[in-house]
Amino acid sequence: MLLEARKLTVRLGAREVLHETTLACPAGRVVGLIGPNGAGKTTLLRALAGLVPCGGEVRLAGRALASTPPRTRARLLAYLPQGHVAHWPLPAGELVMLGRLPHRRFGAPPTDADRAAVARALEMADVAAFSTRRVDRLSGGERARVLLARALAVEAPILLVDEPTASLDPYHQLHIMEVLRDYARGERLVIAVLHDLSLAARFCDDLLLLTEGRLLAQGPPREVLADERLATAFKVTALRGDDGDAHWLVPGSRID
Amino acid sequence: MSTESGRVPLAVLCAVLLALLVLAVGVSMMLGRGAGGALWDLVALWRSDPETARLILQEVRLPRTLLGVLVGATLGLCGAALQGLLRNPLAEPGILGASSGAALGAVVVFYFGMASAGAWLVPVGGVIGSAVALAVLYLLAGRRPELLTIILAGVAINAFAGAMTSLALNFAPSPYAIMEIIFWMLGSLADRSLLQVQLALPLMLAGGLLIATAARGLDALTLGTDAARSLGFSPTAVQLRVIAGTALAVGAAVAVTGVVGFVGLVVPHLLRPLVGYRPARLLLPSALAGAVLLLAADVLIRSLPPGPELKLGVVTAMLGAPFFLFLILRSRRQTW
Numbered sequence: 001m002l003l004e005a006r007k008l009t010v011r012l013g014a015r016e017v018l019h020e021t022t023l024a025c026p027a028g029r030v031v032g033l034i035g036p037n038g039a040g041k042t043t044l045l046r047a048l049a050g051l052v053p054c055g056g057e058v059r060l061a062g063r064a065l066a067s068t069p070p071r072t073r074a075r076l077l078a079y080l081p082q083g084h085v086a087h088w089p090l091p092a093g094e095l096v097m098l099g100r101l102p103h104r105r106f107g108a109p110p111t112d113a114d115r116a117a118v119a120r121a122l123e124m125a126d127v128a129a130f131s132t133r134r135v136d137r138l139s140g141g142e143r144a145r146v147l148l149a150r151a152l153a154v155e156a157p158i159l160l161v162d163e164p165t166a167s168l169d170p171y172h173q174l175h176i177m178e179v180l181r182d183y184a185r186g187e188r189l190v191i192a193v194l195h196d197l198s199l200a201a202r203f204c205d206d207l208l209l210l211t212e213g214r215l216l217a218q219g220p221p222r223e224v225l226a227d228e229r230l231a232t233a234f235k236v237t238a239l240r241g242d243d244g245d246a247h248w249l250v251p252g253s254r255i256d
Numbered sequence: 257m258s259t260e261s262g263r264v265p266l267a268v269l270c271a272v273l274l275a276l277l278v279l280a281v282g283v284s285m286m287l288g289r290g291a292g293g294a295l296w297d298l299v300a301l302w303r304s305d306p307e308t309a310r311l312i313l314q315e316v317r318l319p320r321t322l323l324g325v326l327v328g329a330t331l332g333l334c335g336a337a338l339q340g341l342l343r344n345p346l347a348e349p350g351i352l353g354a355s356s357g358a359a360l361g362a363v364v365v366f367y368f369g370m371a372s373a374g375a376w377l378v379p380v381g382g383v384i385g386s387a388v389a390l391a392v393l394y395l396l397a398g399r400r401p402e403l404l405t406i407i408l409a410g411v412a413i414n415a416f417a418g419a420m421t422s423l424a425l426n427f428a429p430s431p432y433a434i435m436e437i438i439f440w441m442l443g444s445l446a447d448r449s450l451l452q453v454q455l456a457l458p459l460m461l462a463g464g465l466l467i468a469t470a471a472r473g474l475d476a477l478t479l480g481t482d483a484a485r486s487l488g489f490s491p492t493a494v495q496l497r498v499i500a501g502t503a504l505a506v507g508a509a510v511a512v513t514g515v516v517g518f519v520g521l522v523v524p525h526l527l528r529p530l531v532g533y534r535p536a537r538l539l540l541p542s543a544l545a546g547a548v549l550l551l552a553a554d555v556l557i558r559s560l561p562p563g564p565e566l567k568l569g570v571v572t573a574m575l576g577a578p579f580f581l582f583l584i585l586r587s588r589r590q591t592w
Contacts, residue, residue, distance in 0.1 A: 088478050089533055094534060
């Protein structure tokens with residue numbers, strides 16, 4: 001297993017936001033992390049990335065996260081927070097180069113390997129055309145893909161992304177999901193927090209369904225997105241269909 | 257493929273700044289007030305009285321020039337580092353309270369009339385003041401400092417140090433003490449000795465080195481604290497290094513020259529169109545340009561007609577404050 005978590009528990013003050021969550025994800029897959037607002041999706045993702053103090057244990061490629069030095073961890077695991085954050089208006093290429101920091105030595109300029117990795121990431125996210133443009137002058141969709149390219153440029157075996165498709169139009173949502181699928185193809189694991197159930201059903205190999213800090217279900221989308229689970233977790237019904245290989249669903253109506 | 261944003265290669269820019277610095281140092285050594293003020297006067301003095309000429313160069317102009325370089329570089333470097341850390345182009349070394357803490361420390365020395373016991377007591381008081389300000393900042397901000405807390409703690413320390421300085425003026429034992437305090441607070445490179453250089457240099461070097469070790473972390477913080485941590489950097493460690501480095505270097509600078517403001521604000525702004533926005537890339541050019549700017553301002557002061565000397569801190573404030581206002585007005589229209 002590329003990424004394992006055993007009895008992960010996270011407390012914020014007195015409140016337990018994640019309760020004894022255990023999961024295991026193999027390489028080569030895109031795993032969707034779904035659940036209603038406040039279910040603890042971001043908390044779980046941050047705990048897996050070692051960004052929040054937690055009980056239990058996380059193992060990356062067999063080694064315990066807690067005892068992995070930060071630099072080694074940074075090469076094993078890339079994390080893209082939500083919100084498309086860039087505090088300075090760097091050109092896209094320079095921003096993506098920040099993803100190479102875990103591989104670069106102190107004070108050393110980027111190596112050919114770094115440049116090649118940045119070029120691959122820009123290419124994969126389809127943003128190579130505006131690598132010299134400032135991120136503040138890009139559209140929302142372009143900016144989202146540049147920041148995704150920054151995480152891709154780490155070339156880590158594990159990629160955790162938090163709501164990568166939020167606030168994007170359908171074209172750009174599909175674009176991002178295709179990039180994530182591409183990335184997972186080469187023995188890598190992608191875990192993505194997703195709000196859009198139809199995207200989750202279409203693009204993920206496995207889903208993790210989280211409600212109130214507990215893992216309600218994990219497995220292939222068809223199983224996890226069963227009617228009774230949607231009713232319990234989201235309090236909605238689903239409209240479903242099959243289009244050849246693709247299984248799709250859209251929210252139907254609220255259940256009160 | 258170029259991934260750097262600057263229009264000018266960094267090496268070229270640094271070489272140009274270095275050349276300007278050498279030029280400024282040369283002019284600063286050749287230009288002065290009083291006997292042997294202008295270059296030709298100095299040459300004439302050298303012919304008639306070489307010992308006095310040597311004394312002027314070594315004891316008067318060398319310390320003044322060296323301090324100009326060191327203080328300017330410190331303020332430029334710390335300004336760039338703080339703007340990177342706080343991810344805010346309006347940040348300035350004074351924001352931490354290190355400057356006002358150092359000022360208060362030196363004022364206490366003046367207040368108790370200890371300055372007459374030895375000139376070295378003033379820098380010592382300044383460094384202690386900045387260290388105390390830093391300690392208080394760290395106590396207020398806690399073990400995991402949030403940026404907003406740091407800024408508010410800095411505001412509180414500035415206010416307190418300002419109030420204590422006013423109190424010292426209020427109860428000053430003699431008009432002479434008041435004058436001494438006020439003149440010192442205006443900020444100047446005049447009448448300093450190599451002793452002050454010796455006192456300030458190690459602290460400034462230590463501070464600069466601390467900041468240099470945080471450079472990559474500042475770059476990573478561009479992506480926010482979570483992304484920076486995922487890239488292997490501890491935001492807390494980056495903050496601690498930049499804050500401690502600034503307190504050491506700026507504390508020492510203020511202690512030997514008084515308060516010279518706005519250099520740390522203006523310099524990174526002037527450089528960004530040339531260097532780009534990446535914080536680490538901005539550090540070295542800001543140090544060089546800070547040194548050039550401060551030395552140029554001091555040369556300008558010395559080339560004014562005779563009369564009471566215009567204080568360096570007054571000049572930087574007169575130029576810097578309108579610039580600050582301009583930046584605020586501009587930032588209301590755009591994000592950067």
